[in-house]
Structure formats: C-alpha cells, structure tokens
Amino acid sequence: MSFKNEEEINKKYNTGGDWLSLKEGANRVRVMSDCVDYGSHYSIGKSVICIGKEHCVLCKKGLEPKVQFLSWVIDRADGKIKLFRFGYKIYKQLMAYKKSEDYAFDELPAYDITVNRVGTGKNSEYTVVPARKNTEITDAEKDLFMKKYKDPNEIIDGMKAKVVFTENEPEEGEEEEIDTE
DSSP: OOOTTHHHHHHHHTOOSEEOOOOSEEEEEEEOSOOEEEEEEEETTEEEEOOOTTTOHHHHTTOOOEEEEEEEEEETTTTEEEEEEEEHHHHHHHHHHHHSTTTOOSSSOSSOEEEEEESSGGGOEEEEEEOSSOOOOOHHHHHHHHHHOOOHHHHHHHHHHTOOEETTEEBTBOBOOOOOO
16 A cells, blocks of 8 residues: 555545555554445546445446455554555454454454565455454553544545546546555
8 A cells, every 4th residue: 555645645635644555574553443444446547435326426337346444553663653544355354353262352453463465566465463462552652543543434534525526537536546455
C-alpha cells in the first residue's frame, strides 16, 4: 500500500495521520481499532471507493466492488499511529486467529501481529503471524492513539463524499491504485 502524495490524501480525507505502507518482508503492527469494511472498485487504472450499489456508476456497469478494510494500528517500525488499509486475505487470517483456541480475542488482539509481504503489486502474497505473548499497550501509546483517532467509518464516509463521477467515470476523489490483497 502506498500513496504518491500522502500529505494531500491526509488533508483531503482529514485522516490526521500517516497510512501504513506494507514493505516487502515483515511488518509488525498492533491493531488499535475495529476493522471497518467498505467496497472498492478498480477502474481506469485506479482504485475507487464504492459509494453504494444504488448510487455507484461502476456497480451499475456490472463492476463488482472488492471488500477492503480500514483500521488504526501502531507501526512498530517507527512507533507511529497509522491507518492500515487491507484486503480480505489479511482479514481472513485475522479472523482465523480470533476464533483459534490459542490466539482468540473478543474485540482486539492483546498482541502484536506481523504481516509478511512477499512480492510487489498485485503479485504480493501476505501471511499474518501473531506474537507469542500478549503485551499491554503503554500509556504513551494510548495517548498517541487518542490524539490521532478518528472513527474509521467517518474516514470512509469522507472518502465516499469526495467521489465525483463525470461521464460515468470517477474523476475527483479518485484514489490511486493500492495493493490491498
């Protein structure tokens, strides 16, 4: 995941922060909020948020949206609170841990996870590995999170509000292609 101009995206969607960009290799994070789902289309070389089947030109053209998820995380590489945008393959692995006997959790995991990325672009493969020990979130991390936190649903609604269709194709509010498998 990467944005060519993160500052513009952050300002445009009022995220108030960074986006997690998965590098090739191990990416250790701590999930800090619920994972909110939304639809996204890939059209005209770009990923475009779906505004809902009843209003979405791309849905009406028969282009099915892919499910995406948005959550806040602590990036353990730099200690910053970031938005993490990811696809169903990662979500499915997180749900398997949620249901497992050894790693079960109710709302949020009490441990860090490592998302391993192999490959680039649409050829990337992802595996999620939980930490072996539960760890407490520090007071400093909690404070940092509370200063940055904005409900992911509000962020998604803001992204949807920016989508404008001209001649049945997305124009303003377009998102660049993002690898989110």
